[in-house]
Amino acid sequence: MTTQELVAEGLQLPVMEAFYTIQGEGKFTGHPAYFIRLGGCDVGCVWCDVKESWEAGKWPVLSIEKIVEEACSFPGRLVVITGGEPLMYNLNPLTKLLKEKGFTTNIETSGAHPYSGDFDWVCFSPKKFKKPHPSIYIEADELKVVVFHQSDFAFAEKHAELVRKDCELRLQPEWSKAEKFTPEIINYVKNHPTWNISLQTHKFMDIP
Numbered sequence: 517m518t519t520q521e522l523v524a525e526g527l528q529l530p531v532m533e534a535f536y537t538i539q540g541e542g543k544f545t546g547h548p549a550y551f552i553r554l555g556g557c558d559v560g561c562v563w564c565d566v567k568e569s570w571e572a573g574k575w576p577v578l579s580i581e582k583i584v585e586e587a588c589s590f591p592g593r594l595v596v597i598t599g600g601e602p603l604m605y606n607l608n609p610l611t612k613l614l615k616e617k618g619f620t621t622n623i624e625t626s627g628a629h630p631y632s633g634d635f636d637w638v639c640f641s642p643k644k645f646k647k648p649h650p651s652i653y654i655e656a657d658e659l660k661v662v663v664f665h666q667s668d669f670a671f672a673e674k675h676a677e678l679v680r681k682d683c684e685l686r687l688q689p690e691w692s693k694a695e696k697f698t699p700e701i702i703n704y705v706k707n708h709p710t711w712n713i714s715l716q717t718h719k720f721m722d723i724p
């Protein structure tokens with residue numbers, strides 16, 4: 517098979533970076549986790565802080581065996597697959613292998629592509645710049661909306677109507693707008709208690 521065919525099958529994937537750190541956001545905040553950041557994203561968020569991830573062709577294509585072998589070299593058994601937009605790829609083979617090795621599997625996705633993979637926790641963070649694929653709504657365990665603009669509160673509510681009833685709802689201030697929106701989010705959550713707050717605590721801790 518060619519590299520292109522192996523990537524299409526999800527047997528090889530472009531990896532921008534992979535590192536062991538502390539999950540800074542959402543449900544698993546504070547947990548040690550191995551992050552696998554896949555290269556490639558076609559969503560185009562204006563405030564994206566990993567724009568270098570967008571071009572998949574810039575990053576080395578690794579076999580899933582190699583990716584999992586690296587993950588296994590650290591003591592933690594929580595893995596977070598992120599990007600870029602990881603659902604651009606078929607994640608079934610990678611997550612199957614990770615689970616065989618005893619990992620709890622999490623994903624952070626905009627949901628802009630069809631869902632794949634076997635995940636214990638799906639963090640769905642929809643973006644206005646590309647409509648989510650309908651397959652994500654039933655899968656999402658956590659809806660995390662980044663607040664960059666006043667209209668993001670209404671955007672968040674629109675998506676909250678589409679996810680499962682037990683999906684956890686979080687609002688997170690976009691880092692560069694945190695001063696403006698954190699007080700507004702605090703006020704919003706106090707008045708709309710189905711929501712809670714996610715902060716990018718890794719940025720406060722100055723870790724990746």
Ligand code: SF4
Pocket residue numbers: 557558559560561563564565566567569599600601626643
């Ligand atoms: S979906 Fe994520 S990686 Fe893609 S542009 Fe938006 S913030 Fe950046």
